[in-house]
Amino acid sequence: MYHVKGELSSPYFDIKEPFEAWYDLEGNRSRIDYQDGTVHTFLIGNDLDYGAIYTITPVTNETEIQAIKCFQLKGAKEDPIRPQAALPDLQGFEKSITQAGHKKNTYRLWVTRPEGKDSLAIPHRFEMEGFNTLLESHNDKYTIDYSDFSPQTESDVFIRPGEMTCEEFPDPVEERQILANPIQDYVSTSPVSHAHRLFGPFKENFERQYESEKEHKERENNFVHTLRFVHSTNRAGLTYSTGINEFADWTKEELAMMTGGELSSPYLEIKEPFEAWYDLEGNRSRIDYQDGTVRTFLIGNDLDYGAIYTITPVTNETEIQAIKCFQLKGTKEDPIHPQAALPDLQGFEFEKMENLADVLCEVWKSVTQAGHKKNTYRLWVTRPEGKDSLAIPHRFEMEGFNTLLESHNDKYTIDYSDFSPQTESDVFIRPGEMTCEEFPDPVEERQILANPIQDYVSTSPVSHAHRLFGPFKEKFERQYESEKEHEERENNFVHTLRFVHSTNRAGLTYSTRINNFADWTKEELAMMTGGELSSPYLEIKEPFEAWYDLEGNRSRIDYQDGTVRTFLIGNDLDYGAIYTITPVTNETEIQAIKCFQLKGTKEDPIRPQAALPDLQGFEFEKMENLADVLCEVWKSVTQAGHKKNTYRLWVTRPEGKDSLAIPHRFEMEGFNTLLESHNDKYTIDYSDFSPQTESDVFIRPGEMTCEEFPDPVEERQILANPIQDYVSTSPVSHAHRLFGPFKEKFERQYESEKEHEERENNFVHTLRFVHSTNRAGLTYSTGINEFADWTKEELAMMTGGILPPE
Incomplete structure (x- = not known):
């Protein structure tokens, strides 16, 4: 009679499985629990006619997950059930070596005798090391480390739960013995285990034919390691189950x-x-x-x-x-x-x-x-x-x-x-x-x-991504109305997390992170828009929606699907004001919704901002199909220094030649006469144009306190009124004017006027990208740094060949 704990381990497939065993030879019974009590096995020699093994275990399959069941294996006259020891039978041990065919196994048991030479031995470790004489290599090894050995045990540990109905072990029949009594193979000193005997049915099932006896032995060895791993994994009570398949004899x-x-x-x-x-x-x-x-x-x-x-x-x-x-x-x-x-x-x-x-x-x-x-x-x-x-x-x-x-x-x-x-x-x-x-x-x-x-x-x-949903809920104090909503929000979060991590691995000039919106759907994040601003430089694509009321001296433009809202109210304060409601992300806040205010002055009063260009100076150029719609094309060319810009506007007049023009597209294409190249381009595609608007859209949220735009002062105008630069027909924009402060800040001195033009152009594209990205309400913010006048190629050299997107 004894009680002992232990851990079974094998370097093959990294098996580490704890167990606890009780053994009562006189009572003809034993019990072994595996994986911290996840699986209980009771071997009762006095039950039924020839004894029985009862295994209580969680079962996971396509219809059930971790359902607790009881399986029974009955003994037979030829093969009665005996209690199973967790220690090897020491007959034949000095250092015990057994051989069967090419399998030569060495078994060792480490014991102490605290009370003297002839006293009860306390087990500490049992080890098997297998050598195959045909393969001329060690090809198997496992260890059992024992602890908490006691020569006593309580009788009630052998009483299995009586309320459970036990069924037969599932097929295949050949596997039932090893499922019912797993440790038997490990403490036996026979080189041919139950696991080895299952190799025959495996070969037959998958029609295996090996080229040589040597390959047969190698494949058999692989199979045994795989079978042990499968069974040990299934005893762990995980949310999935494993099984033997065609790959079980692979390395x-x-x-x-x-x-x-x-x-x-x-x-x-x-x-x-x-x-x-x-x-x-x-x-x-x-x-x-x-x-x-x-x-x-x-x-x-x-x-x-x-x-x-x-x-x-x-x-x-x-x-x-x-x-x-x-x-x-x-x-x-x-x-x-x-x-x-x-x-x-x-x-x-x-x-x-x-x-x-x-x-x-x-x-x-x-x-x-x-x-x-x-x-x-x-x-x-x-x-x-x-x-x-x-x-x-x-x-x-x-x-x-x-x-x-x-x-x-x-x-x-x-x-x-x-x-x-x-x-x-x-x-x-x-x-x-x-x-x-x-x-x-x-x-x-x-x-x-x-x-x-x-x-x-x-x-x-259940992935690592799913496990991060708990900390997310705690951080942002999420409480969902139902289990169904919880599942939906968790799913949104996992998709967002994958995207954030994949984006950050791309080595871009910005980084992303999880924020308060990580469990939102795409539909919640993005809604209707009335236009889209795009540029092939740095892949800007920015939707906007605009309302314009010249008579009321007011306008409103929302960017990035309403993430940023700008109200230009000419009648506010003394000389008008622009109010911008935008999410702000910095080192202390993430997507904090704030209101910024830019006041007009006597010299520069605030006017309503149109989302269309001022058509003064435009001339009719041609009729042209645009997306299968026949449009009038109006053109204007302006020049300042080396910058020569061509502007075109595509319109239709559904109600006749002199009727209201409906805008479809506005495009700017820039040419630099010094560089002798086209170096700038952007497009605005319009949709959902209406000559009417509702007055309440111009009412900004009154409960918000508005503060001044942050420094630098020179950048406030373009932050407050982004579209101004795009619909203006002046070749020198607010973005161009910011190049001077940039050069001063980073002490730029260029070798030639040509390089100056190239660097200024790079800077303008970068500034547009930075501002458009910041208006997107992402979980990060971007800013101008000393690389803002670099080309894509220069950035790619710095990053090992990674080019920013075309």
């Missing part, structure tokens, strides 16, 4: 090697290239994101428990694209292991053959569920060298279904390319000259920042 090297690919999601339009290298034997991996902009090294042998090193550009209020190294250290409870760019195929089953991009692929499928989240995973592979050859991955896809919402609400795809089973060792060497610091707060986010792909190749419906 880890065959399952995951070097590959390139692109991660994409239709939610928030993520498209992110990556390249991955994987070396299981070397306990290391590397994954580069966004064409090498971010590099992650997962080195299991570094420090005490491994470490992840991430080399990434950092942009904040004091730095732009500064290359830094961050480090995440492993712990005893959570050591760092190499990260594969492919999913773990345990639990996948063959579904069908299907063409993918004109290539006939095997499709393997797995379904897992946690709560209302039910995810379907599919992997497309080919085998160019034959049925049992190495599988080449082509695509991995996850499609999420929410049973409460009754809708598909998540999806992403990884398209693989350039797969190779080989890799070079030097790719795992990180730059040694860099000092690495801890990842910034919040602490909860560090794991997903350090190892981004982990969430995408995992088959758990």
